Amino acid sequence: MILFYNILQLIVLLCLWPLIILFIWAKKKYRTTMPKRLGYGIKKTISTGQAGEKCIWLHALSVGEVTSVLPLIIALRQNMPRARIIMTVSTSSGKKLAETVASPYVDSIISSPIDILPAVYLFVQRIQPDIYIQVETDFWPNLSTILRRKKIPQILVNGRISEKSMARYRRFHLFFQPIFKNFAFLSMQTENDRKNMLSLGISPEKILTLGNLKFDTVLNKKKNPLPDFFVRLAREKQLIIAGSTHPGEEDIILQAFREIITENKNARLIIAPRNISCGAEIQKKARELSLSANRRSENISEESDVLIVDSLGELIHFYKLGQIAFVGGSLIDYGGHNPIEPALMNIPVLFGKHMSDFREIRQLLLETGGALEVSEQTLVSLCNQLLQSKTRRKEMGDAAHRCIEKQQGVIPRHMHYIRQLLDG
Structure with a gap:
């Protein structure tokens, strides 16, 4: 399936590359972020750590996921003050929010890589994570496959499966199941989310129900008073x-x-x-x-x-x-x-x-x-x-x-x- 995915990617890129470049150039938000998401200049934007320090790569899709994971980010920094925490975010609005609320606790906040093999490989090589933590959703086959091959544990936190997502996961079962199986464990918000994941054929021992990270918001949310x-x-x-x-x-x-x-x-x-x-x-x-x-x-x-x-x-x-x-x-x-x-x-x-x-x-x-x-x-x-x-x-x-x-x-x-x- 991963081979088919990459062949399809290559065909689309070869056939549509002029239109893709034109589209990126026409949209300012893509024009400014796309080079970085392809790995260009990544060495300048990711901080390097000292020998022996653990590196945590934490990925959030957008605003909702950034908000959800903030209590965990704060706890990671409090419990592991010497760890290097790299945060990637997919959307520009999510990245802007992360820079506002999460920057005191993480070492770098950058746009996430496009799921093209060379870009993903550059990111993984530069970050050198000891663990990859994904928030709620945003599964990508190339990223997950490279992390697995490099024996970097992947975990899902605050996982949830909406009715729309469940229909999509079932429809593209052969595509998503290998990705889910790459994870060391999948922490779901509710028992219903756990049952949905089980129905997709994931081993019960990989699926945990640890609750919603937002339940601990009051204990961890940094105060930011309004005017x-x-x-x-x-x-x-x-x-x-x-x-x-x-x-x-x-x-x-x-x-x-x-x-x-x-x-x-x-x-x-x-x-x-x-x-x-x-x-x-x-x-x-x-x-x-x-x-x-x-x-x-x-x-x-x-x-x-x-x-x-x-x-x-x-x-x-x-x-x-x-x-x-x-x-x-x-x-x-x-x-x-x-x-x-x-x-x-x-x-x-x-x-x-x-x-x-x-x-x-x-x-x-x-x-x-x-x-x-x-x-x-x-x-x-x-x-x-x-x-x-x-x-x-x-x-x-x-x-x-x-x-x-x-x-x-x-x-x-x-x-x-x-x-x-x-x-x-």
Whole structure:
């Protein structure tokens, strides 16, 4: 299968190389990152270590994976202060966030290699890792094969398999199964994720259920306070935080807020789109509904009805200031986003019915009274009820926090297995 993969790669490159080069040249983000992802100048961008020091290569796909793995990165640095930690990230937004939140704990942050044999070989030769840690997803056959041949242990942390991913893994079973088998172990978030991996034919002894790294966020997250303006705003207004929202549901949220503010004039909406480039479009839609709206990147005003967070790495701090949190990707058929961060901030958590990617956490929060499932029809009434009852908000917020707190201890479990591989 790996031979077929590389032959296919070669055919595509030979046939389409003029178009590929033209495409890269036309897109600035690819023009600046592609040479590095092919291995050019890699010696200048990766720090070298001293003899005898362990080297940990940690790979995250994008913003979500960078956020998830941050508690583990901090623990690795605290427990292995002399280790060399190299972090690769696939997307430009993920790399930007990593440079903001992870740079104090790692030695280098670089774009990940394109999965072409020469590029991957250059990266592996330069980094010389003692272990490769992959976060959640982003499996590549050439990288995995070279690591296996060089006898470098590979592990997956915070692994999860969404319904869409499961369908893809089954369809391309012959392609993915050899990659999964190259891993020393696969640490899955939930028992359901473990069962999905077992159904793909992976040996049970390779699959662990160590939990979601985000459960330990509060214990490890470096503080990065927001400007005083937002802290003051939270004291004077009632903030509804809509996090990781998507096109389609943002219209629903804005329309709902227009109704909410007629009954609760002290309410303000802080909306953080999953794709921060959507900020201008959300601002336009808010103004079309006669809502005053400003973006975080602009001059902001206390009089704004809607504040749009078009920045990276700040959502968790906005959750700390909120009275209500709504978790995006759940009013539309996307699969939802992780509700752990708002739950840890002691505020009521709301989400729609489309939470298939976080089924177990959703169920835990609903059963313990820390969350409510909403629809387009009930969003307004439930928000109004919560805004008008401080007691109910506190009860739900405390229940949400307790629910997540009971799941903590994920980092020590991961550190145990990582140390075993490094010491072995």
